[in-house]
Amino acid sequence: MPVEPALLAARDSLTVRAPAKLNLSLAVLARRPDGYHEIESLMVPVSLHDTLVVRATETPGISLQVRYAGALATADGSVLAGDVPTDGRNLVVRAAEALAAEAGVTQGLDIELAKEIPAGSGLGGGSSDAAAVLMAAARVWGLAWSPAQLAAVGARIGSDIPWFFAGGPAIASGRGEVLDSVADIPPLPAVIVRPAAGLSTAAVYGQCTPDSARRGDATRLAVALARGDGRAAATLMHNALEAPARALCPDVDRLLDALTRAGATAPRLTGSGSACFALARTAAEARGIAARLEAQRRPDGGRLWPGVFVVRLCG
Numbered sequence: 001m002p003v004e005p006a007l008l009a010a011r012d013s014l015t016v017r018a019p020a021k022l023n024l025s026l027a028v029l030a031r032r033p034d035g036y037h038e039i040e041s042l043m044v045p046v047s048l049h050d051t052l053v054v055r056a057t058e059t060p061g062i063s064l065q066v067r068y069a070g071a072l073a074t075a076d077g078s079v080l081a082g083d084v085p086t087d088g089r090n091l092v093v094r095a096a097e098a099l100a101a102e103a104g105v106t107q108g109l110d111i112e113l114a115k116e117i118p119a120g121s122g123l124g125g126g127s128s129d130a131a132a133v134l135m136a137a138a139r140v141w142g143l144a145w146s147p148a149q150l151a152a153v154g155a156r157i158g159s160d161i162p163w164f165f166a167g168g169p170a171i172a173s174g175r176g177e178v179l180d181s182v183a184d185i186p187p188l189p190a191v192i193v194r195p196a197a198g199l200s201t202a203a204v205y206g207q208c209t210p211d212s213a214r215r216g217d218a219t220r221l222a223v224a225l226a227r228g229d230g231r232a233a234a235t236l237m238h239n240a241l242e243a244p245a246r247a248l249c250p251d252v253d254r255l256l257d258a259l260t261r262a263g264a265t266a267p268r269l270t271g272s273g274s275a276c277f278a279l280a281r282t283a284a285e286a287r288g289i290a291a292r293l294e295a296q297r298r299p300d301g302g303r304l305w306p307g308v309f310v311v312r313l314c315g
Contacts, residue, residue, distance in 0.1 A: 013055045014139055018132035019045040019314065020123040021163070022190065022270045022277055025221050027214035028205075028240040036159065036175035037205055042218040043124075044169040044185055046311040048192065050117050050129055052092070054136035057108040062096045070116035071307055079196050080307045082119035091130035094157050096137050102153060105141050109133075118307050120198025122271025124160050131164035151177075160271075168315055171218045182219075184226035185315040189286035193259065193293055194275040194307030195251035204272040207244035214238060230281070234266040245273040252276065255305065262292040275307070286310045 026041040051069070064086040071077035088094060096109050111133060117125030134150045137143075147165045154161030159176035169185040172178065221236040246253040252269060255276050259267035263285070264278030280286035287310055296304040 013053065014136040016052045016054065016132040016136045018050040018052060018117075018125070018128035018164075020048040020117045020125060020128065020192075020311075021045050021160075022192070022313070023122070023239060024225075024237055024268075025214075025218045026239045026241060026271065027217060028208050028210045029212045029215055030210045032175065034175075037208070037210065039173065039176060040215060040218050041172045041176075042169070042182070042221050043163055043172055045164075045314040046190065046192070047314060048117060048123070048309050048311045050125055050132075051114040052129060052132050052136065053112040054133060054140055055110045056140040057110055059108050060100070060106055061108040062093045062100075062111065063109070064090060064093050064111045064113060066113045066115060068116075069114040071309065072115055072118065076303045076306045080118035080121075080194055081115065082198060084113075084115060084119060091126045091158055091161070092133045095130040095134050095154060095161070098153050098157060099134055099137050099143075099150070100141075103141070103143055103145070105143070107141055109137055109140070118194045118198075118275065120200070121194050121275035121307075122199070122201075122269065122273045123192070123275055124164070124271065127154075127158050127160035128164050130154055130157060131161050134161075135165075169222070169313075171222065182222040182226075183315075185222065185313060186225060186228065187312045187315055188225075189280045189283045189310065189312050190277050191259070191264065191280060191286050191289045191293070192270070192275055192277045192307075192309040192311060193255055193305050194309075195249070195255050196306055197249050197251045197274055199245055199249050199252075199272055199274040201272040203248060204241050204244050207247065208241055209243075211240060214240065230265075230279075233279075237266055237268050239269045241272050242269040245269050249274050258293060258296065258305070259289070262289045264289050279313075283310070283312075
């Protein structure tokens with residue numbers, strides 16, 4: 001699984017990698033009576049990840065420390081870090097507290113989170129971190145809970161969290177909690193670019209227009225990718241949230257145009273944004289696109305696009 005913990009030497013300590021994800025397609029089909037939206041999305045984990053170190057404590061309570069790593073620790077990348085809370089506003093803390101309450105655990109947790117996934121990007125960093133801490137907490141607390149049980153706890157906290165228990169690429173439907181794993185997605189390179197401005201998921205969904213005509217595209221896209229049919233895949237990649245994201249954040253509009261001018265084919269928004277991405281045929285092609293975007297500067301000399309990542313899809 002992408003979030004399978006790696007056991008350290010200490011029995012009560014785990015290190016977990018929490019991967020980012022890309023929505024290679026995202027159809028918003030209808031608004032549900034519960035206020036959520038019915039979606040259908042082919043989601044794939046990528047090599048960009050956060051890292052968590054989780055330790056059990058004898059005293060109750062969840063302690064979270066956050067530091068920034070990778071691009072987020074650089075001067076240009078600091079704008080991408082956002083204000084990551086360390087209290088109950090953070091999904092990591094909420095997930096651990098929910099599991100402790102449901103399982104009747106009296107121990108606590110010390111969690112160290114090294115952030116490399118930009119916040120407010122549509123890359124699923126917060127949800128991935130929450131799924132990772134659920135799996136790690138269950139291990140260090142000695143709970144014999146299945147991934148399905150842990151995913152059910154996560155589903156009550158965030159719609160994307162269950163997907164990170166799928167073990168790889170999967171089509172998410174319902175409000176995101178219904179999962180259908182897919183095989184043979186190739187480990188294609190991709191370029192992810194995050195502009196300086198982030199986006200609110202609630203705000204973007206609030207302005208989207210549901211359209212049931214895209215139902216089934218996620219399955220067809222998975223088949224096209226597995227067959228290596230890039231032309232068909234490019235026509236099936238779609239994000240229903242792209243139009244409202246462009247309207248709410250002009251940087252998204254500019255970024256999608258900049259990706260095309262840098263040589264990308266069929267660039268798309270991921271999730272609710274503001275990050276955009278493009279698949280590439282080779283790592284060299286991806287690096288070339290990334291280099292051209294990294295070279296673009298603002299009038300003050302700073303990088304126009306502060307977050308440029310070359311990653312690969314993880315099948």
